Amino acid sequence: MAIKYHWPLPSRQYKSLIALQILIALATGFLLFNSYGNLIGRDAGTALLVVMLGLKVIEIRNERDYYLSCFLGYFLVATNFLYSQSIATASLMFIVVILMTNCLISVNDNNQVLSKQKQLKMASKLLLQSIPLMLVLFVFFPRIAGPLWGLPQDAHTAKTGIDNKMTLGRISQLIQSDAVAFRVKFDNEIPPSAERYWRGPVLWETDGTTWTELQFNSKNKKPTITSSGQAYPYTITLEPHDKHWIFALDFPTNLAKVQKTIQTHDGKLQSIKPINQRVQYKLISHTQFEFNANNDTHLDRALQLPEGQHARTKQLAQQWLQISSDPQQLIQRALQHFNQQNFFYTLSPSVLTGDTIDNFLFESRRGFCEHYAASFTVLMRAAGIPTRIVTGYQGGDINPVDDYLIVRQQDAHAWTEVWLAGQGWIRVDPTAAVAQDRIELGMDNIMPSAMRAPLFFASSSQLIDAWQSIRNNWDAINNAWNRSILAYGPELQKLFLSSLGMTSPDWQKMTIYLVVLFNLVLLIIVAFMLYNKKNNDPIVATYQQFCKKLARFDIKRDNHEGPLSFANKTKTLLPHYQANIETITQLYIDLRYGRQQSSLNDLKQAVKQFKPKKTMK
Amino acid sequence: MRAHDIDAVLTSLNTIILGKAAVTKLALTCLLAKGHLLIEDLPGVGKTTLAHSLAKILGLDFQRIQFTSDMLPADIVGVSVFERDSNQFNFHKGPIFSQLILSDEVNRATPRTQSALLESMEERQVSIEGQTYVLPEPFFVIATQNPSNQIGTFPLPESQLDRFLMRLELGYPNAEAERSLLTGVDRNSLLQKQEAVINSEQLLQIQNAVTDIHVSSALIDYVQKLLDYSRVSERYHYGLSPRAGLGLVHAAQAWALIEQREQVLPEDIQAVFGSVVGHRLISREGQSAEQLATDILSQVPIP
Structure with missing residues (x-):
């Protein structure tokens, strides 16, 4: 070739x-x-x-x-x-x-x-x-629903977030991250922190160390939920986390409107596609509810414990059971146990070996929410009360800048639900028994200052506040960016265009509009450039001002007319201003065509002072 | 002093050539810009008189070459003659070795002879048998040409027309001028009596001063636009050459000097435009040279 x-x-x-x-x-x-x-x-x-x-x-x-x-x-x-x-x-x-x-x-x-x-x-x-x-x-630019050319498989890398299995120590790794998990905008009031439980995967099965979801095809098993109490409508903007579930405040009632999502038998909201792009959904939740109050087909799974493990824990449960078999009292006793027996809530628990539950309950007594949730569950199950662990987020900070509730990875939490006949699944948060502040004030308030703000910001409470306000403002900007720039997809585009009067624009039509607009913008730019070019020389611009002043007297300069001939023409028409016209012309000629010995300011001054009056005509 | 000289030259010129102030001024412009002049008109309107009076007034040697169809290059540039006394060839300079030359009816000569003249005009020197002879300074050729539709002419080709800085037409005098021509003193005797106003030394100085006239970039823009227009427009067979552009600027400089200005203005370009460009452009629509020039000037805005 x-x-x-x-x-x-x-x-x-x-x-x-x-x-x-x-x-x-x-x-x-x-x-x-x-x-x-x-x-x-x-x-x-x-x-x-x-x-x-x-x-x-x-x-x-x-x-x-x-x-x-x-x-x-x-x-x-x-x-x-x-x-x-x-x-x-x-x-x-x-x-x-x-x-x-x-x-x-x-x-x-x-x-x-x-x-x-x-x-x-x-x-x-x-x-x-x-x-x-x-x-x-x-x-x-036409936004086509769904990617036009599929993004490669690895386009969405692993992201941090709640998993659907829990090993003790996993969540406390999460809380090191202040990455945003999701943002919530409440339409009206914001519920208090203690009621903000953002529900994620529910864990039933355990092998003694790791807790997992129930392996069960649950598509047709809808839970029966009756909600009461105050309704909170809200909108969640969920950051991509590559998992199939979405988070909600307990049990939303208007799920039918959220597309491609189903509610599983244990109340998790399951999306058909993994969430690998930022999604937004509107929900309404109530603070009081009854969940499968009469029966639950999986109660037996909520009692399952691995054989031959947690011997001491089981023994403790048996002791309690002998005192009273009333479930309510058993729950209270367990919570009191956590509260009174020198248990500590810590973000950096020591690594547990061997039988982790026994070890935690009787040896270290230092743990994070997952430790309390897991050991409480084992205790309850051993006492014959169906219990399950719910993972998700709890609390969240309200950003005063734009009134969004921000839930971060550090707000990750695990709590439990026990089933009581006639009342259904009831939330019990054993962490609250140990660390009340965690639930009522939020994670941010109980974190050591070194974790709340980086570098020297941690040194004083004022600086921490300053840091918080910087973070709030930055987050509000990010949020606005997400909502207005990144979320501008096919739906928003359609909405925007129909507000412009384009009804049901398809992308073929859009392409035509785009081409037209594109050319229009180019035209405007060209016109602007031409206009600018005409005036970009200050000398010429000043002279043109002079010409404009004369144009009011119907003395127009042809564009092929030189300054001298124009001056001669003008002088005969405006004999009173001969001197002015001559000075201006002389200055202009020297500046534009001569060796530029005069100054531009002189010309500007001369043109400024040149005020021909109509009466003199 | 210089301005005074130029004025004096023009006044003297206009006492001999009556009613043609515009043409005489352009002719002087051409001379000051070191260009050569082509005068195209009918016989008897005063071409020779113009050339002759210019020579007289400016104090230049004057030679007139009457072109005929049987003329040879040697008749213009000169010839080497073997001389018995010295036993060698001696170069006898032709009429071209003169400061001002009137080449009358240049289109009567054969192309070969025409080229001899035009080449030496361009080079300002003559080479014969390996010897180079420099022509005198200042050197100015006024060629006259009968309108080309007359019988027995070899019209100058475009390439050679391009070597003339300007082409002028004298035209008939107006009634008043003609009356004084007819009743007044004979032009020839007037010419005989005419004294030189300046000498060739002074003329050279003035010619050199022309190149000092300031040409701003804004003016160059204008010239370029004019040249562009002639090249882009469909109305002309050929656009203007860079030499035409150069000539235009030189001529405008000379004109500005005569107008006693230190810088060239668009008006100066416009003043010389017709005569500089007229013979270089050929209209597709058969317009006259004058018409062409005014058209271009009115179409191209001054930037």
Whole structure:
């Protein structure tokens, strides 16, 4: 092909170089394949691009290579948004795009006319000018429901969050993270912290150390729930966590309206697709409810305990059972036990070995919510009361800036539910018996100050407050960004466009609108540039002011009329102002066509003082 | 002093060439810009008189070459003659070795002879048998041409027309001027009596001063726009050459000097535009040179 198109054949030196390059490229490909398993997909693809761009920079030889590298750089910027769409990323990428544009400008600036600052200024200007176009594209670019081209499998990496199994110590790892789990906007009142239990997976089965969900096809088993008490309508914006469940305040009553979600037999809200994008849903919850009050088909599973374990715990339960077999009293006794027997609530419990439940109850007595929930469950089950563990979040902070309730990973919690005949499943939170503040004031208030704020902010309570308010404001901004920018999908777009008067726009129509708008914006920009160009020379602009003043007397300057001939024409028409006209013309001629010995200010002054009156005509 | 000189030259010129102030001013402009002049008109309207009076007033050597169809290049540039006394060839300079040359009816000569003239005009030197002879300074050629539709002419091709900075037409005098021509003193005797107003030394100084007239970038923009227009527009066979643009600027500089200004204005370009551009543009629609020039000027806005 090279011969056919008369391309210059590479010289001998180059040939060996090219062989080396091919070798490097192959090696890179092999290494990437080795570490990612394939060369397609988000991570491997991006890595390939990064490595290739790096290699390309080494062998830049001509202008074409520069351009290629720059454009590859732009593409690389775009790939960043596959990983993060936060404000920080967007700002950083904006800066990177300015720098890339700066590179392109400097490549094109063959004669090195522009200084570095000027190049940067020009790049920034270019980018600012592209903002209207960006807005139009953002608003009108057709959003097609569902990804147009499927994102690769690995596009959604593992994220932190509540799991559907619990091993003691797992949740206390979660609370190290202040990442947002979800945000809630209550339509009216916000329920008190002690009533804010955000329900997640329910754990039934245990092998002594790990608790898991009930393995059971529960599609048709709907629980019977009767709700009463105050209704709280609210909207949750759930951050992606790659799991199938969504969180809600206890048991919402309007689930039919939340699409593609079902309520399982134990009250978990199960989504059909994993939540790998931010989702928003509206729910109504009540503070009082009865859950499967009369019967539950799985009561036997709520009594299951592993054989031959937790001997001491079982023994304790038997002792209690002999005193009283009334379930209410048994529950009270267990809670009192936690409260009075020197149990401590700690965020960093010691690692338990052997029989973890026995160890916790009788040896360490230091634990986190999961320890209390798990041991309480074992105690109750041993005493013959059906009990299950519910995981989820508890509490959450109210952001005073935008009145959103923010629930973070640190608010992760585990509590229990016991089944009492006639009352159904009742929530019992053994952690509340140990650490009342955790439930009533929220996690943030019981955390040691070192965990509440980073670095020197932790040193005084005022600084912690300052940190909190910074965090609140930042979170409000993030929230607004999420709601208005990132959540702008097909639904919002449809809503917005129909408010503009476009009824049921499909994406074909949208494309036409987009093209039209695109051209319109370009036209406006061109017009703006032309207009600007006419006036960008202050000398000319000042002179045009002078001409405008004269135009009021119907003395118009033809655009092919030179200043001197115009002055001569004007002088005969406005003889009273001969002197003014002459000075202005002289100044203008010197500034524009001469050696510029006069100053622009003189011209400006002269034009300013030139106020011909109609009566003099 | 310089302004005074130029004024004096123009006044003297206008006492001999009556009623043609605009043309004489342009002719002087052409000379000051170191360009050559082509005058195209009917016989008897005063072409020769103009050339002759310019030579007289500016104190230049004057040679008139009457072109005929049997003329050879040697008749213009000169010839080497073998001389018995010294036993060697001696170069006898032709009429071109003069400061001001009137090449009358240049389109009567054959193309070969025409080229000899035009080449030496451009190069300002003559090469014969390996010897280079520099032409005198200042050097100014006024060629006259009968309108090309007359019988027995070899019209100058475009490439050679381009070497003339300006083409002027004298035209018939107006009634008043013609009356004084008819009743007044004979032009020839007037010419005989005419004294030189300046000498060639002074003329050279003035010519050099022309190049000092300031040409701003805004003005260059305007010139470029004019050139562009002629190239883009469909109305002309060929656009203007860069040489035409250069000529335009030089001529405008000379004009600005005559107008006693230190910088070139768009008006100066407009003043010389017709005569500089007229013979270089050929209209597709058969418009006259004057018409072409005014059209372009009215179409192109001053930036």
